[in-house]
Amino acid sequence: LAKTTQPISMDSYEGQEVNITCSHNNIATNDYITWYQQFPSQGPRFIIQGYKTKVTNEVASLFIPADRKSSTLSLPRVSLSDTAVYYCLVGDGGADDKIIFGKGTRLHILP
């Protein structure tokens, strides 16, 4: 199982772009990279998923370099409501894939 490493916490200001990087040196060929967002006392919410290069949706962008050993979640123009814990996971979703959450990155947006 590929292990992920993320910064424990980050602070930013409203209107800024925030980039959270995740390291996954042992990522397997079939693994996808998935990011979740979690607010206090709520279940995690899927943000974005990718395999290589760049993926963009209405919420975020995900940048994955060619070696896939890391990925960067980019949140454009954050607001106070983006204050949450962000988790990076890798896996292939197959029959024996156990979803492993680390401690995530606690993002605090300041006014």
Next chain:
Amino acid sequence: ETGVTQSPTHLIKTRGQQVTLRCSSQSGHNTVSWYQQALGQGPQFIFQYYREEENGRGNFPPRFSGLQFPNYSSELNVNALELDDSALYLCASSVRGGMGNEQFFGPGTRLTVL
């Protein structure tokens, strides 16, 4: 299309008791996973069910057990409750064979063991 629901929202039990938590999967999803999340920690994988059979288990003792029903809803049972079992229990549904590990989480059940 309804999302993942869990019941009850909150629950208080005493040490040694047994508890059953329930989860209804998102429509069309055939796989359900359960997680335990202690305060300030990431969710810890308990086990996963697919086609009514346990398919993968995390580092949890046998007193944590589960069921998945033909309609893909699920139960988590915990026997002989301990104080350390106090946590948020999350259920997530997904589609086996889907891309990567996109899971849809319910709001969780907050269990307090006194």
